[in-house]
Amino acid sequence: MKSLLSVRGLGRSDLEALVTGASAMRDALDRGDLAERTLAGRCVANLFFEPSTRTRLSFDLAAQRLGANVVTLNPATASTAKGESLRDTVLTVSAIGADILVVRHDEVGVPQAVADWTGRPVINAGDGVAEHPTQALLDAVTLQRHFGGVGGLRIAVVGDVTHSRVAGSLIHALPTLGAQLTLVGPKAWMPEDSPVEIITDLDSVVGEMDVIYLLRVQTERGGVIDDEYVARFGLHEIRAARMRPGAMVMHAGPMNRGVEIAEEVAESPRALVTEQVRNGVPTRMVVLDLLGRGAT
Amino acid sequence: MKSLLSVRGLGRSDLEALVTGASAMRDALDRGDLAERTLAGRCVANLFFEPSTRTRLSFDLAAQRLGANVVTLNPATASTAKGESLRDTVLTVSAIGADILVVRHDEVGVPQAVADWTGRPVINAGDGVAEHPTQALLDAVTLQRHFGGVGGLRIAVVGDVTHSRVAGSLIHALPTLGAQLTLVGPKAWMPEDSPVEIITDLDSVVGEMDVIYLLRVQTERGGVIDDEYVARFGLHEIRAARMRPGAMVMHAGPMNRGVEIAEEVAESPRALVTEQVRNGVPTRMVVLDLLGRGAT
C-alpha cells in the first residue's frame, strides 16, 4: 500500500491485516509499551485545511509515538492567505521533506490530487463528503475488539449518509469485512444507488441490529436539524430501550447531543464512542508505519 | 499528588518540596544538563481555551524536556467550532491518549471538571479569576532563590485582586510558606472576606515591604484603567524610591507598562520579572514529573 486514499481498494485480507495490527498496537499502548521508532528521522506533515481536533491530534500523536518529526500546516496562517494555489502549497510542503502527508480538505478528491502532485504517500484524513478511511478502520478495530469479529454483525448506519464521509468509507469497509449493513434515514439523505439495503424507518429495524451507528447531522454541509428528524431518527432513550441485549451504539464524533443521539444514550454502557477514539491512535500508527515502510 | 488544581490542598512541606525540587531543576538547566526523560512515551496535552504565550510555551518546553510527546489544542481550530461540548472535547483528547492534561479556561472550575470527567492528572494553568497554581509555585521558587527563603518576608500584592487568578493562588501559597501577605488596592477590587490584611493605601506600606507584587489590571475581565488608579497604586519611580534597600518588585506578566508598573521600575535592578519567567519551565517540569509518576 503506497497511500491510503480510500477504503475501496482494500480487500478483506488487507482490512483484516490492518485491523489485527491496530488491535495489537492498542494492546501494546494499553500496556504502556514504547513503540518501535520506525519513523525516526522521517517527517509527517499534517495538512488540515479544515478545522479538526480529534483527527489532527490523533495523527500527531501517532506520528510522534513512531518517532517521526511532525510539521503542521495551520490553515489560518498558511500561504494560501497570500494567494498561493493549493498545489503550490502542497508541493512546497513535500519539497521541504515531508515523507508522508496527512490531508483533510472540504473538497472531494484533494488527497488523491496531493498524491498525484507529490508522488508521496498520502493518508486521506477526510475529503468533503467522500471518505474518511482511517475512521472506518478504527471503527472496524472497535467492532473486532468488542464483538470478537465483524463478520455477520447487523449494523445500521443512521442519518445524513450523503453528506457523511464517515458513511462513505463505512459503506465499503464493513460489508467487505462481512458485516450486513443497512442505511437508515430520510430519503433525501440516502444515496440514489447503493449496494446495501436502504430503509427510512428506524423503528422497524432498531430491535434487530447489533450496532446502531449514528451519523452527525452535518449542519456545515447543508444538513438541517429539525424536530421531525430528531423524532424519527434520533436515538433517544425509549428507542434505545428497544435495542437487542448486547447491541451497541457508535458515533464518530463530534456528537450533537440531543439531536442524533440523546444524552442518556451517549452516556450509557451501550456507547462505544470512547473506544472508537481510543482505537484511533493505534490504527493511525499502523497505517503510518505501513506507508513509512513503502510496503506494497 | 494526582492533579494540581489549586494550591489550597498543599501544606507547607508539600510546597517546600516542590520549591526545592524546582530550584534544583533550575540549577540543572542553567548548567546545561539534559533532564532525565521521565515522560518518554507519555503524552502531555496542552488545552488552552484562552490565548496564552508564556504559560503555554513554558508547559510545552517543560514537557518536551522530559521527553513527552506534546499535543496542543488550538482554540481557534477546535471542534467546539462544530458545536461539540467542552466535556466531549476533553474526553476525546483524554481517549486519544493524553496522560497529563494542562488546562487553561476563562471559567472557574474547568480544570477540576476536566479531572472529574477524565480521571487523568490535570494541571490548572489558569481558570478564570480563581487560581493559577504553577504561577504561585514559580513565584515561591523566585523568592526562595533571591531571598534564601520565603518565611518572614513581608509581601504586598497590589491591584486588581478579585479579578486575578495569580492573586488567588498567591494568597494561599505565600502565607503557607511563612510570608506575611498584605493585599493593597481599591476597595472595589479587594475580597470581602480575607484571611490576610487588606489596605487601601499603598504609600502607607511601600517603605516596609520586602516585595511589591504588582497585579495586571485585567481589562479583559472588567478592570478599568484610569489616572486615579495609576496615581494611587501604580509603582512609579518616585514611589519605588521609597522601597527598602534590597526590596524587590514582581509581576506575573504580561505587564501594562505605565499602568501598574512604570517603565523605569520594570527595567530596574529591583525587578524579578525575568527570573519569574526563567523559573517557570523548571517548576512545570517538577510538577509534570511528579504527576507522571502518579505519586500521591
Place this chain on the structure above:
Amino acid sequence: MKSLLSVRGLGRSDLEALVTGASAMRDALDRGDLAERTLAGRCVANLFFEPSTRTRLSFDLAAQRLGANVVTLNPATASTAKGESLRDTVLTVSAIGADILVVRHDEVGVPQAVADWTGRPVINAGDGVAEHPTQALLDAVTLQRHFGGVGGLRIAVVGDVTHSRVAGSLIHALPTLGAQLTLVGPKAWMPEDSPVEIITDLDSVVGEMDVIYLLRVQTERGGVIDDEYVARFGLHEIRAARMRPGAMVMHAGPMNRGVEIAEEVAESPRALVTEQVRNGVPTRMVVLDLLGRGAT
C-alpha cells in the same frame, strides 16, 4: 557567527563555507542519513509575527532534525493580544529558555532588536522589505548545485525590488559570491542607489542571462498588479523561449502564477523552484547548527 541578521556582514569565504556545508547536508538528507543531534536539549523558538508556511515549516523541521525542542509563537494567540509589548513578549520567550530565536516580522529591524534585547542568537527569517538571509543562502546553494558554482553567472532579479526582502539579501550575497547581478523592473520599484546594474527592459537582457530570478509582486506591501506589468516583466512562454540554452528560472515563492511567472514556465524544466525549497531545510540546519555551537 553569533546571529544571522543580514547577509551583509558575510564575506565570500563565509558564504562559501555555508553553501558547501548546506550542500553536503542536502546530500546527506537525500541519502536518508540521520543528522547528528547537535541541538539535543536545546530550544529553538519560532517567532513568526507574519503568516508563513514554507519558511516556518522549514525552520521547524530543520530544528527537529538536529534534535532541538521547538516552540512556536502563533501570532493569532500571542499575548500581544493582551497589549504586551513586542519587547516583553520576546524577553519572555527568551527567559523561558529559547537558545536560538527565529524571527519574522513585517517591520524592518525587528530581528536585530530581538538580538539586542535578548543577547541570544537570532536568525532573521524575513524582516519587512529589508532582508531574508536564509533565502539568499539557499538560493546560492541551489545555484552552486545546479551550475557547479555561482561565480561568473549572469543573474537578472526581476520585479518589485524595493518591496522584496528576498532581493534585499540577494543583492549582497550573489555578487559577493562572484555573480554578475542585474536588477530589472519598472523604475518605481528600483532602488535609487544601487551597487548593481539596473535595467527597465527585460527583453533587452532575457537572452543573455544564465538565471532569471522572478520576484513576487508584493500586493500586501503596496505592489499593484496590472496588465502592463505582466506584459513588460512577466516571464511568459514566448519570452522564456528567448532564454539561453541551459538558462534557469528561480522564484522564492509563493508564486503568483500568470503574473510574474506564467504557468507553463513554472512547470518547465527550466524552473529551479522546487530545488530551492528542497535546499531550505539543509541550509537552515547548517545555520542553526552553527549558531548552536556559539562559533564565531
